[in-house]
Amino acid sequence: MAFESHSFNACVVFCVAIFIIAAFSFSIVNFDKPENQFGFLESASAYEASSATNFFIHGGGLTSVASSGQSTSYKEWSAGGQAIIGLASAAISNPALDIGENTISTTSSAVSTQASFQRKTWYDGSRYWAAFYDGADSIDFWYSKNGNSWLQNNSATISVATPDFSIKADSSNAYIVYTDGNDIKIKKAASYPATNFSWGGATTVFTGAPHDYPVVEKDTNNRIMVSSRRPSAGFYLVSNLSTNADDETIWDGEIVISDTAESNFYGVLAPLSGGNMLSVYVLYQSMYYSVWDGSSKWWGLPVSMNNTSVLDGLEYNMQVVSDPSAGKAYAFHGDSFGLSLVLGKYSESTNSWSNVFLTNTAASSKYLTMSFNTSNNSDIHVFWVNDAGGDLYTIKVKAPYNIADWESSPVELIASASDVRWVSSDFHESTPKYIPLIWTTGAGKVKFYGKSVETTDTFSLAGIENLIFRIFKPDYDLVHYHWRNDDGSEAAATSATSGVQDTALSDLGLNTVARLRIEVSNEGGINGISAQKFRLEYGKKDTTCGAISSWTDIADNGGDWDMSASQLTEAGDTTDISSSSLGGMDDENISFLTPNGGQRESTSQTGEVTLNSNQFVNLEYAIKAIGSASENYCFRVTNAGSNTNFSYSEYPEASIKITTMTLSVDAGSSVEFGSLAYGTRKTDNTRLKIDTNETSGYLVSVGRQWGKGPANATLASNANSTIYINDTENGIDVFDGLGSNCTDANGARIWPDSAGVSTGLGFTVWKADINKDTACWGTGTTVSNSLNKYAAFPASPGLSIISTTSNSPNPSFASIGYSLEIKQNQRATSYTGSVIYTATAPP
Structure with a gap:
């Protein structure tokens, strides 16, 4: 608390009180769970x-x-x-083992992942991503850590009604190109990689005429190239190259790849060495290619790849991957007549193609895609759907990609009953060595499959x-957490961290209820398994959560935290919430344990819970920071205080809000009324400045500091305190707080013009940047305005004269006006006094 003294002749002293409320902040510690690479299980x-x-x-x-x-x-x-x-x-x-077929979401469209020559799935280094048209008005983005359970990233949703888009993404950057009306636009991901990444502003790559079928790729210099069909100009195929590396905002300009007037016309891109780029496209139901020179032009006329396939429409498509360091590219395609499956091999040194044929013993093949195994720079995995049965097949070919290098026969991944359409894959495998595949079913379901690129782990x-x-003891791993608001039941409360799990809660106020949702998964086995009583504990963070040596049961008396009444049901069961906006978390095991008694608001410890090796459970605790809580805290669960067989991939974290409040006198710290005479009114002004980070607002109160005179006097003689100026003798009343009257009698009053009435010292709030109470202080807008209403100062501080619910603008200002008259027989002497102004945060 700080004070400033200012004299008031009839003297005013202004004092500033600062009340500080504590708060806390987080960092995230993230450990990847080690895989059991030897594969030994507790079962046979x-x-x-x-x-x-x-x-x-x-x-x-x-x-x-x-x-x-x-x-x-x-x-x-x-x-x-x-x-x-x-x-x-x-x-x-x-x-x-592959990651089996899983449903991501259901849309209202059977073309949500169209078309297969466009990339719509990827791995960001930690999570799989799937992008697809929702069938109504947007492109949606979903993510999964394990390929089994999926959550939507609402921050990334793009409001455009089209499945015509393509993505280029890795662990550092992500770009999307999409059709928007007649234009092709591009966006770059912001705050990436993260489960709540968003897209930056859109840049138009092609405009002025209708364009469609966009694809995006990066060359070896990290410049971005986009190609697209331009139907309005005789079905041209065009390209555009970004001027700078990793910069989607500036482009060199549209260049024609091929100007042949053929409607069955779309292409894909693949990087070659030295900034060169390969464009492979379908023309007259056959395949052609052109090569970008890395600078300014496409070499020569379109060159036929001499393939015998018939590629009719988007369904019977092709796909390309490349190895720029070797100057090689590979194209996979089928045909609508079921003649063959073909792998085309391109050599940059000779600028030529050769074809390797694989007999397709089934019917014609469609929805083709392919991926390159970059972990061994060798294997190519190709995928297609059998047109007759609708089965999803795959086959692998090894270097040098001749007939003898194909696997002996295709492998059926998904049977025809799944109605597989519009398959899309990533260019390469993910870090766990799975190729992500997504597709749409005829019923509008978007599916995921993870194809392992290895046959064995040796x-x-x-x-x-x-x-x-x-031998596999239990490993109770705190794998995820999610802070929630106390604004609904266990199933309905919302995320307090914008829908992002494993994110620290910042600026929590004291005595504010927060709900901490925790996922515990048994990542070990069942040898020596026993029931656990999951107790929530906290520790003050100095460096990292893992370095904390002293942990406290959150229910202990006298601590910084406590359990809190909330909208949870004590000992009620938690559910497996999937929506991230409601505090959902990724499922990190196969089976969710219920019943579980995981809701806690009065006790910090669950009843006995047994987690088998294929199970996980969600626990939710309603807590609040109290007393001396300040700065940063970490949380964990133990078995009634024992951390044996516990591990912590994540530690929940929170920071307490430290409220700063500064009140200063910006003008009028010393008020000099000068000589006083009966019948002459004197006015003056003080301006207060309030600077605070408290977004819920502030209270400003006032009261007399010195009690030299009686309860109704602010100004008294220095020599004799029994000589004073009576503030309420002839009209105004003592202020007693904001409300219907604002004073102890009939309310604040306008200062009358007649001499000797409202005798004494009165004050008013004639201006305030935030929430001036005109019912109390009138509608005056200047210090001596006739519409100001006045009250006498209360005997002691504590009553609010200004009350706000926000701190905008910040800093803000308030002007206090004073009016003084004396009675006819007032003793001649020098009068002084002081008042205190105090600013505090709302309770």
């Missing part, structure tokens, strides 16, 4: 050793099955919760005499 599973030796683990028991000429020596024992296996020579191959144990690994 089989693994292949070497090329001809099998061994099996059945609940911890090991058996060897040797083929002719092969044997494996081993010994096994257990000690202290560990299994120790000695192997003389072996290699363990764990069959790699770990060599040759020469290792003792391999020590864990």
